[in-house]
Amino acid sequence: MSAPPVLAANSVSMVFGGLTALSNVSLRLQEGQILGLIGPNGAGKTTFFNCLTGLYSPTTGNVQLRGKVLPTDPAAVTVAGVARTFQNIRLFPSMTSLENVLVGRHARMKQGPLASLFHGPAYQRGERDARDRALELLEFVGLGKAHDELARNLPYGDQRRLEIARALATDPKVLLLDEPTAGMNPQETEATRQLIFAIRETGVAVVVIEHDTKFIFSLCDHVSVLVQGQLLVEGTPEVVRADPRVIEAYLGKPPDEVEAEVRQYAEEVAHGGPEATQVIQPVRDQDGHEGGKR
Amino acid sequence: MKEWIEYPDGWIWLGQVLLAIAVVIGVVYVLRLGWRAASAFLATRPALDRPLGLTGGVIAVVGALLPWVTFRLNDGPYPDKATLQFFDAPFALSGFRLHTLVLGVLAIVVLFLPLPRRRVLRALGLGAIGIALVNILFPVIDGGGLGAITSDGENFAFGGIATLVAGLLLLFAAKTGGVLEPVPHWKSAVPRLVAYAVLVISFVVLLLVVAMMLNAGGQGGVGNPYAGPIFLSLLAFLAGVLGALQAIGLTTWISALSDQHKWFSVVVLLLVALGLPFTEAGTDYWMTTAANIGVYAATAIGLNIVVGLAGLLDLGYVAFLGIGAFVAANFSGAAAAAFDIELPFVVAAIIAAVVAGIFGAVVGSPTLRVRGDYLAIVTLAFGEIFKKAAQNNIGDLTGGANAIPNVPPINWFGQSFDKPLTIGSVELPSGVLYYVLIIVLVALVMVVFANLKNSRIGRAWIAIREDEDAARAMGIKTGQAKILAFLIGATLAGLAGAVFAHKTSTVAYDSFQFIESVTLLAAVILGGMGSIPGAVLGAALLLVLPEKLREFSDYRLMLFGLALVLIMRFRPQGLVPDRHRRAELADEGADGVPIEELNVHDTPGDEKAVTR
Numbered sequence: 001m002s003a004p005p006v007l008a009a010n011s012v013s014m015v016f017g018g019l020t021a022l023s024n025v026s027l028r029l030q031e032g033q034i035l036g037l038i039g040p041n042g043a044g045k046t047t048f049f050n051c052l053t054g055l056y057s058p059t060t061g062n063v064q065l066r067g068k069v070l071p072t073d074p075a076a077v078t079v080a081g082v083a084r085t086f087q088n089i090r091l092f093p094s095m096t097s098l099e100n101v102l103v104g105r106h107a108r109m110k111q112g113p114l115a116s117l118f119h120g121p122a123y124q125r126g127e128r129d130a131r132d133r134a135l136e137l138l139e140f141v142g143l144g145k146a147h148d149e150l151a152r153n154l155p156y157g158d159q160r161r162l163e164i165a166r167a168l169a170t171d172p173k174v175l176l177l178d179e180p181t182a183g184m185n186p187q188e189t190e191a192t193r194q195l196i197f198a199i200r201e202t203g204v205a206v207v208v209i210e211h212d213t214k215f216i217f218s219l220c221d222h223v224s225v226l227v228q229g230q231l232l233v234e235g236t237p238e239v240v241r242a243d244p245r246v247i248e249a250y251l252g253k254p255p256d257e258v259e260a261e262v263r264q265y266a267e268e269v270a271h272g273g274p275e276a277t278q279v280i281q282p283v284r285d286q287d288g289h290e291g292g293k294r
Numbered sequence: 295m296k297e298w299i300e301y302p303d304g305w306i307w308l309g310q311v312l313l314a315i316a317v318v319i320g321v322v323y324v325l326r327l328g329w330r331a332a333s334a335f336l337a338t339r340p341a342l343d344r345p346l347g348l349t350g351g352v353i354a355v356v357g358a359l360l361p362w363v364t365f366r367l368n369d370g371p372y373p374d375k376a377t378l379q380f381f382d383a384p385f386a387l388s389g390f391r392l393h394t395l396v397l398g399v400l401a402i403v404v405l406f407l408p409l410p411r412r413r414v415l416r417a418l419g420l421g422a423i424g425i426a427l428v429n430i431l432f433p434v435i436d437g438g439g440l441g442a443i444t445s446d447g448e449n450f451a452f453g454g455i456a457t458l459v460a461g462l463l464l465l466f467a468a469k470t471g472g473v474l475e476p477v478p479h480w481k482s483a484v485p486r487l488v489a490y491a492v493l494v495i496s497f498v499v500l501l502l503v504v505a506m507m508l509n510a511g512g513q514g515g516v517g518n519p520y521a522g523p524i525f526l527s528l529l530a531f532l533a534g535v536l537g538a539l540q541a542i543g544l545t546t547w548i549s550a551l552s553d554q555h556k557w558f559s560v561v562v563l564l565l566v567a568l569g570l571p572f573t574e575a576g577t578d579y580w581m582t583t584a585a586n587i588g589v590y591a592a593t594a595i596g597l598n599i600v601v602g603l604a605g606l607l608d609l610g611y612v613a614f615l616g617i618g619a620f621v622a623a624n625f626s627g628a629a630a631a632a633f634d635i636e637l638p639f640v641v642a643a644i645i646a647a648v649v650a651g652i653f654g655a656v657v658g659s660p661t662l663r664v665r666g667d668y669l670a671i672v673t674l675a676f677g678e679i680f681k682k683a684a685q686n687n688i689g690d691l692t693g694g695a696n697a698i699p700n701v702p703p704i705n706w707f708g709q710s711f712d713k714p715l716t717i718g719s720v721e722l723p724s725g726v727l728y729y730v731l732i733i734v735l736v737a738l739v740m741v742v743f744a745n746l747k748n749s750r751i752g753r754a755w756i757a758i759r760e761d762e763d764a765a766r767a768m769g770i771k772t773g774q775a776k777i778l779a780f781l782i783g784a785t786l787a788g789l790a791g792a793v794f795a796h797k798t799s800t801v802a803y804d805s806f807q808f809i810e811s812v813t814l815l816a817a818v819i820l821g822g823m824g825s826i827p828g829a830v831l832g833a834a835l836l837l838v839l840p841e842k843l844r845e846f847s848d849y850r851l852m853l854f855g856l857a858l859v860l861i862m863r864f865r866p867q868g869l870v871p872d873r874h875r876r877a878e879l880a881d882e883g884a885d886g887v888p889i890e891e892l893n894v895h896d897t898p899g900d901e902k903a904v905t906r
Contacts, residue, residue: 075770078769090761091764092756092764095753099753099756102753103770105750106753106754106769107770111749113746116749117742127749130750166768170768170769
């Protein structure tokens with residue numbers, strides 16, 4: 001990979017009090033790439049997103065956009081060209097779809113307070129351009145008809161798409177999607193997959209957090225696996241999918257295998273074999289780390 | 295007025311209060327049970343609507359023609375022609391009895407028209423109940439005993455009770471079938487001229503209604519000793535009629551038209567407001583009151599930017615009005631002013647606005663790191679600091695307890711603003727020029743608010759109100775935006791303060807106390823947050839209602855508080871809600887029905903099509 005990455009996280013660590021949420025996570029996103037970030041609940045995916053978007057300032061390490069270190073202020077990061085959506089939808093519920101997207105245009109509009117007060121011709125032009133762009137984006141994500149609908153009244157899937165349109169309105173170079181298909185049915189998930197491909201076509205690089213591994217493997221060019229705050233594996237979907245550590249981290253070991261190991265361990269202890277200590281450490285997903293969402 | 299509770303000290307009084315509360319709770323509980331049972335019964339009998347409605351309407355008409363009170367009250371005949379006998383002069387009805395008649399006739403007529411009759415009947419029924427309650431309770435409490443409204447041996451008077459029954463029957467009629475019809479949606483694409491005509495007519499009617507309200511029962515208790523109940527009863531009538539108009543979709547249609555032709559509406563509304571001095575309300579008294587309302591309305595709209603748009607709770611806002619007033623007073627050439635110069639009003643007003651704006655930004659900056667409750671406390675503290683500073687005459691700028699008296703009236707082209715104005719042969723009352731000035735000021739502030747609200751800045755404010763973190767993620771510099779909200783809000787208040795200084799002629803620290811901040815906030819919330827007509831209406835109600843309720847002297851503030859509680863309970867989105875807030879708070883219908891029980895029609899753009 002000789003081309004300079006559009007987004008690079010360099011050894012990002014994040015410590016909350018005594019809890020290390022991320023340790024030395026590095027990531028390189030190339031132009032035009034779709035990168036998947038997977039990992040069990042509580043692995044630190046959203047914490048990592050928050051570090052990328054300036055919501056948290058990393059304890060060590062930094063994030064660079066096209067070689068420039070990003071500030072740790074969400075507004076400034078957005079202005080620099082990194083946009084995001086949220087895991088639990090955070091639209092402006094009592095604004096219309098169009099107004100939501102127009103808020104996304106905020107950083108790309110120039111009108112100051114005085115222009116806003118007097119609504120001169122230049123102001124009108126800027127406002128019209130912003131509206132046109134916003135409507136175009138709504139059309140792009142398939143919400144063209146719903147522009148006058150209040151965000152709170154939109155169906156769930158449309159709310160997720162509106163959030164993407166709002167993020168795209170900031171003219172990002174990199175788009176970060178935090179679980180864009182959570183709670184969607186298969187049709188909606190497929191539509192979202194096509195939408196993300198279409199976003200890539202417009203020259204925006206995308207990072208996606210998802211639980212749905214099938215979705216990630218069929219979408220991404222590159223996948224990184226985060227487990228307990230550490231980057232476990234990264235590579236093409238084929239490589240990651242085949243890696244036994246990923247299967248283990250994500251799914252735990254198959255029950256019979258665990259059973260076999262327990263038996264083996266017991267036997268080894270019985271025979272006085274001291275090296276048995278390293279064997280049983282399956283990282284549990286469902287039963288082990290529930291409620292660990294950050 | 296007779297006192298129905300004497301005020302002995304201590305326990306007896308407390309006991310009476312507790313007893314009264316217990317009785318009220320008990321009665322409400324029993325009424326609730328009855329109402330539920332009746333609703334359940336009627337829900338399965340949709341065909342009963344016409345019979346019930348017709349009976350209710352007829353009884354209302356009869357009630358209007360029956361005598362209402364058996365005798366003359368101490369202070370004079372109450373109400374107007376109260377003992378008028380059945381049919382002895384059916385066309386001599388006036389006042390609330392005429393209103394009752396109108397409600398009754400409307401109820402009968404609507405049964406035979408293709409309109410959402412249950413909704414209309416509900417509104418009319420509530421109006422009739424309101425009229426009946428006001429005019430039953432007042433003679434009973436003031437004249438003593440139930441004899442006043444039933445029979446005292448010789449005379450009988452069942453008008454009030456008949457009307458109450460009629461109102462209940464109309465409500466029952468509205469409950470039949472269990473479902474209210476959807477509000478019809480009127481086509482808003484009409485020829486421009488038709489729209490203009492409709493708007494002009496609506497605004498002129500609005501003007502006449504306002505004038506009628508202001509004059510109901512005379513002015514400020516001077517004209518008629520019963521001004522209070524007469525006013526309340528008129529309010530009930532108007533609420534009933536307005537509710538009916540809303541039920542048939544007329545008000546929604548008119549407001550859609552006025553949204554379409556925004557500029558035309560603004561101009562007409564301005565002209566109509568300027569027409570008020572030429573109506574029967576064009577007196578010294580009402581010009582002064584209307585000007586006071588104007589000052590508060592302008593300030594409330596400024597506060598609406600801070601609270602309604604940006605969602606920053608400000609409990610010390612009146613301080614900015616005070617700063618504007620003191621600055622203007624000091625540059626007015628008053629004897630007690632700190633500076634010995636007399637600047638022209640316009641210059642002084644601009645300085646006042648700028649100074650207040652600077653203070654707004656200064657107060658705004660430390661508040662950036664505090665949210666919600668904490669912000670409210672910081673602003674509250676600022677308001678108190680201002681009051682104390684003014685009280686102690688810091689820097690000799692405020693006159694302390696002596697205030698700054700004798701601020702000269704504004705004087706343009708030799709016409710002093712506190713003198714009557716004569717145009718040709720028409721003599722307009724004194725105070726009319728202040729009224730005009732303030733109308734223009736309010737119009738200006740409205741334009742500022744409307745333009746900001748529909749701009750990049752306004753959207754940023756609303757985004758911050760809705761979700762501050764998401765707003766930051768959209769590239770909004772929330773700190774700057776918040777300071778800007780404080781700055782602009784304070785500037786507008788400062789401007790209003792400059793007018794206030796000249797109009798009242800005395801600027802004293804105690805005009806700017808915490809209670810004033812609360813009143814302003816109440817005006818904003820009552821009218822509907824983020825809505826301009828709401829802020830004006832809220833300010834008007836908060837100033838007019840206490841004037842009109844003077845009649846009830848001791849109970850005035852209690853009634854006033856009760857009214858606020860009721861409005862907030864049954865209409866949390868405010869009287870004239872902004873579109874956004876309506877969506878947010880309409881989760882509970884007007885009857886307090888939780889959203890799960892409502893069946894919302896899925897028609898885009900018609901948030902009102904809610905049925906049960």
